[in-house]
Amino acid sequence: MNPIEQATIKDAEEILSLQKLAYVSEAEIYNDYTIHPLTQTLEESKQSFESSLVLKYVEDGNIIGSVRAFEKEGICYIGKLMVHPDHQNKGIGRRLMQEIESRFPGAVYELFTGSKSVKNISLYEKLGYKGFKQEKLPVEDTVFLYMRK
Template sequence: MGKIVEATVNDTCHILNLQKLAYVSEAEIYNDYTIMPLKEDLETAKKSFEKNIVLKYVEDDVIIGSVRAFQEDGVCYINKLMVHPACRNRGIGQALMEEIEVKFDPVVYRLFTGAKSEKNIFLYEKLGYSVYRTGKFDFEDTEFVFMEKEQRPV
């Protein structure tokens, strides 16, 4: 059984290696190995700790999952959810999502994923997210779905 804890900048190298491994399956869907998560370098990944809360899922002292998020103007932007390919379909991605959401005040949560990434979209819909638009970024040819959910105060 693993645990979710907040990552530190000292975890960057391990998380970046996991990211490159985890996002190969996304690149395969689009037949595009130039997607941003595969091109991110160590300095950019380290810099993400300045703005984001980064969580890691650790099992037997190995990071096998991670997610990042930051809040701006009442919106929590969740990004870089990843799980080691050999550890998928065990609820780790869902657990990371649920944990990152509680790190922020009741807000609107937003994220994006590839429009052909059916498993990702299924997970996010299961967690209450819905598509509010589709589109592309200037730096990539991938068509994305942008999803959100509103967290209501309890």
């Protein structure tokens, strides 16, 4: 397996393209193609590099996985874990999660995923996360499961 590297703002466009590809399966679960990962703009994506550490997994010169996180008051907020659909179920998502956690030692880790996203929830549970609340955000109809480790 290839090493996981820190992404830069130069990677924003490729990561956004990957995101839009990877999150189609989420949109299908909820029958909602207006979810934020699919409607996010390049400018919004670039802004996340200012506040978050963004990691990437590269294979054959292409970014096929990414995750981002930031820490505030001892809590590491993890978001936008994505792996190219053709490369899922090969351990890349697990490795990205382990690497992002290692960059914020001693923190409590928090993330959220769609409450119907069985595969995502299963991965996070295998990594030691436990659900602690469900909540619908005003921006879309998805009910999210918040998980903590």
